[in-house]
Each structure stands twice: as structure tokens, then as C-alpha cells.
Amino acid sequence: MTFAPTRSAGLARLEQFLPAAGRRYAETRNTDDGAAPGERGNVSELSPWIHAGVLSASDVLDAVLGAHSPRAAEKFIAEVFWRIYFKGYLEQRPAIWSDYCTGRDAALAAVAGNSGLRTGYAAATEGRTGIGAFDVWVHELRDTGYLHNHARMWFASIWIFTLKLDWHLGADFFLRHLMDADAASNTLSWRWVAGLHTQGKHYLARAGNIARYTASRPGGALVAEGLAQDAAALSEPHDYARQPLNLPAPIDPSALEQPFALLLHDEAAHHAVLNLPAVPNLVIGAARPDARSPGAVGSLAADFARGAVSQGVADAAAAFDCPAAIWEADKPLSALIADAGVSQVVLPYLPHGWTRDALWPELAPLAAKGQAITILGDLDRATWPLAKAGFFPVAKAIDDILAECGIAGANRAASTAG
Numbered sequence: 001m002t003f004a005p006t007r008s009a010g011l012a013r014l015e016q017f018l019p020a021a022g023r024r025y026a027e028t029r030n031t032d033d034g035a036a037p038g039e040r041g042n043v044s045e046l047s048p049w050i051h052a053g054v055l056s057a058s059d060v061l062d063a064v065l066g067a068h069s070p071r072a073a074e075k076f077i078a079e080v081f082w083r084i085y086f087k088g089y090l091e092q093r094p095a096i097w098s099d100y101c102t103g104r105d106a107a108l109a110a111v112a113g114n115s116g117l118r119t120g121y122a123a124a125t126e127g128r129t130g131i132g133a134f135d136v137w138v139h140e141l142r143d144t145g146y147l148h149n150h151a152r153m154w155f156a157s158i159w160i161f162t163l164k165l166d167w168h169l170g171a172d173f174f175l176r177h178l179m180d181a182d183a184a185s186n187t188l189s190w191r192w193v194a195g196l197h198t199q200g201k202h203y204l205a206r207a208g209n210i211a212r213y214t215a216s217r218p219g220g221a222l223v224a225e226g227l228a229q230d231a232a233a234l235s236e237p238h239d240y241a242r243q244p245l246n247l248p249a250p251i252d253p254s255a256l257e258q259p260f261a262l263l264l265h266d267e268a269a270h271h272a273v274l275n276l277p278a279v280p281n282l283v284i285g286a287a288r289p290d291a292r293s294p295g296a297v298g299s300l301a302a303d304f305a306r307g308a309v310s311q312g313v314a315d316a317a318a319a320f321d322c323p324a325a326i327w328e329a330d331k332p333l334s335a336l337i338a339d340a341g342v343s344q345v346v347l348p349y350l351p352h353g354w355t356r357d358a359l360w361p362e363l364a365p366l367a368a369k370g371q372a373i374t375i376l377g378d379l380d381r382a383t384w385p386l387a388k389a390g391f392f393p394v395a396k397a398i399d400d401i402l403a404e405c406g407i408a409g410a411n412r413a414a415s416t417a418g
């Protein structure tokens with residue numbers, strides 16, 4: 001099984017993982033067994049498809065609830081909601097993303113200008129630190145485009161508190177190599193490990209914990225010697241004030257009576273999850289993986305993102321029997337839509353992150369004229385308003401949100417059919 005960027009491959013992995021999504025997930029999910037890509041039995045490895053919008057969170061939750069009771073699948077369902085929560089949290093504090101980009105650029109400049117920093121950064125990103133476990137994960141990340149959640153936590157903690165490298169550089173390294181790289185989950189998880197998300201509460205990796213949860217790896221438990229035993233949480237000079245959400249209204253089918261183009265992008269690459277109420281006259285694909293970082297993006301991560309968009313465009317053109325076009329970074333969108341004789345673009349919501357940074361400057365003038373119509377999924381619409389501070393209000397509301405969104409396991413057959 002490989003990470004093919006197609007909906008059929010994502011649905012196949014979902015079907016394969018379903019039996020493990022209940023109590024087994026709750027009991028075993030913390031183990032990083034180092035299984036080959038796509039062959040882990042205790043976690044789903046669905047994140048690349050979910051991030052790319054090839055599978056929706058609704059697809060996954062509905063399938064899981066078709067196979068398990070809500071109580072048995074409680075832990076898995078909560079993890080999927082963590083992703084939705086992080087998205088909603090960043091939407092209400094977009095300065096966290098823009099400050100991350102500024103901090104990353106400053107940290108990269110500092111590395112370029114300081115040979116000591118450069119040596120430490122090179123050793124970390126090339127897996128030559130001498131901390132065995134960390135070096136293994138560096139190679140695993142580069143070679144597979146995926147890391148287990150626990151490994152991500154240990155990795156980030158060692159990066160920040162033992163290697164004492166700037167957290168922005170670590171978050172950037174993840175974004176450049178993870179197939180599931182996500183502006184919200186990644187930035188906020190790095191901040192959580194550092195003690196910036198829940199202020200003063202940081203995560204310190206322990207060698208004993210690493211050995212315990214990696215004992216089943218093919219080469220035996222991973223060794224992590226010399227980890228910082230006692231380190232203070234990072235701090236920053238200001239809090240991020242929450243901004244009100246400005247969510248698009250549910251789509252009005254009458255707005256789609258005029259010819260329109262459907263725009264698929266890095267975070268929404270497949271039409272099947274969108275419930276479009278009308279047929280587009282053109283499908284446009286825009287993949288911008290290189291916008292993740294000023295540095296080079298790993299080929300696994302970039303290929304997954306580009307492949308998801310190009311396959312999504314092909315699938316949508318076939319499903320809607322309409323022409324398709326690729327919006328390259330150096331071409332204007334306006335020419336594409338004028339050539340096709342359409343005056344408006346329908347686009348899945350562009351959350352804060354690099355895809356929005358890359359695409360919005362050309363979409364904003366259309367939006368100002370009412371010619372860009374944004375679609376937002378029901379789960380995001382119901383959950384994001386609760387993602388104001390900690391996760392607890394979201395966790396408490398999960399059953400209600402699932403009921404409100406009609407996610408009860410009834411659509412499993414439909415969602416797995418294609």
C-alpha cells in the first residue's frame with residue numbers, strides 16, 4: 001500500500017483501517033512501531049488525504065461510526081476533531097500564521113548568517129545529531145513524508161529543548177517534508193510542544209517514554225540519550241487576541257445559475273466532498289506546495305499535493321463532463337476564466353496558511369465583485385465557533401455536532417463507493 005494521491009487510494013486505506021478505529025485505536029495509538037508507509041495497524045495514516053481534501057473529515061467519521069459505536073470510536077473521533085479545532089483556532093487568530101512566517105524567515109536568515117547555528121541546523125535536518133531516536137525520525141520523515149503523532153511530539157520537544165533550535169525552523173522542516181503538512185495543525189502543535197499554545201505548559205520528551213512506545217520497531221526500541229531533563233516553556237511578549245469568525249453563508253443554488261468555474265486547490269482537491277449544488281462549466285486546479293516554505297520542499301510532499309490536485313481536476317472534469325485547466329503560479333487566473341466564458345469562481349474555503357497566501361491575491365478582486373463564492377463544510381461551520389480557546393468546548397459538543405451534521409454512520413456505503 002502506498003500513499004497514492006487519489007480518492008480511491010484514500011478510501012481503500014480508510015476501509016483497511018476501519019476495524020482498528022474503535023477501542024484498539026484508543027489502546028494502541030501511542031505506539032510508534034516504525035511500520036512501512038501505509039502499513040501501520042494502530043493509526044490510520046489518513047492525514048495526507050484529509051489534508052488535501054481528497055477525503056473529508058465527514059467521510060472518515062461517517063465510515064468509522066458505520067463500523068463502531070460512538071463510545072468505542074470516541075478517541076479516534078476526538079483526534080479528527082483536534083484537526084478541525086486547530087483550523088478553527090487559527091482562523092480566529094490569523095496573526096499566529098503571519099507571525100510564524102515572519103519568525104521563520106528571520107530564523108532562516110539567522111542560520112544563513114551564523115556558522116554555529118548553521119552547523120546545528122544542518123546536523124538536525126540531516127539526522128546527524130547523535131541522538132539515535134531523533135536521527136531515525138529525521139530519515140523517516142524525509143524518506144516517507146510521514147511521522148507518527150508521538151514521534152512528532154518527541155521530535156519537536158528534542159528540537160526545541162535539547163537541541164535548542166528555533167521552533168520556527170522545526171515547524172518549517174515539517175512543512176517541507178510532511179505529506180499532510182497543514183498550517184494550522186503543524187504551527188499550533190509546535191506551539192503546543194513549546195508551551196506557547198497553552199501558556200507555560202510545554203512537552204518534555206523522556207527517553208524512557210520513547211523506549212517504551214517504540215519497543216516494537218523492527219530494530220528494537222529507539223534510544224534517546226542526553227535529552228534535556230528540565231527546561232522552561234518558551235514565552236512570547238504578547239497574547240494573540242481572538243478575531244470574530246467571518247464565515248461565508250451556506251451556498252445559495254440560485255447564485256450558481258450563471259456559468260462558473262470550480263477551483264480545486266491544495267486543501268480541497270476533490271469535488272466528491274463538496275456537495276456542489278450545480279454543475280460547473282470549468283474545473284480549475286491550483287497546487288502550490290512550493291509556497292510552504294522559502295526552502296526546498298521535499299519531493300514526496302510536493303508530489304502528493306500536485307498529484308492530488310491534478311487527479312482531482314481529472315475526476316471532476318469527468319464527473320461534470322466539462323473542460324479542465326491548470327492555474328499555474330505564473331499565469332493570471334483572470335485569463336483562464338475569461339477564456340472559458342465564465343464570470344465567477346466557486347472555491348472551497350481557503351483557511352489561513354500558504355495556499356491562501358499564494359492564491360488569495362488573485363481571488364480577492366473577484367471576491368470584492370461578488371464573483372468568488374466560497375463553500376464551507378458543515379463540520380467546520382459547526383465546530384469553528386467553539387474553537388475559541390482550549391479544546392474542551394469542542395470535545396464536549398462532539399455528539400451534538402455529529403448529530404447536527406447528520407454524521408451517524410449511515411452513509412458509509414455511499415462514501416466508500418467512490
Ligand SMILES: Cc1cc2nc3c(=O)[nH]c(=O)nc-3n(C[C@H](O)[C@H](O)[C@H](O)COP(=O)(O)OP(=O)(O)OC[C@H]3O[C@@H](n4cnc5c(N)ncnc54)[C@H](O)[C@@H]3O)c2cc1C
Pocket residue numbers: 029043044045046047048050051079080081082083084086147148149150152153156174178180181182183185186187189190193
Ligand atoms: C509537532 C507536530 C506537528 C504536527 N503537524 C501536523 C501537520 O502538519 N498536519 C497534520 O495533519 N497533523 C499534524 N500533526 C498532528 C498529528 O500528528 C497528525 O495529524 C497525525 O499523526 C496523522 O497521522 P494519522 O493520520 O495516522 O493519525 P490518526 O491517529 O489515525 O488520526 C486520524 C486523523 O485525526 C487527525 N489527527 C490525529 N491526531 C491529531 C492531532 N494531534 N492534531 C490534529 N489532528 C490530528 C488527523 O487528521 C488524522 O489523520 C502534528 C502533531 C505534532 C505534535
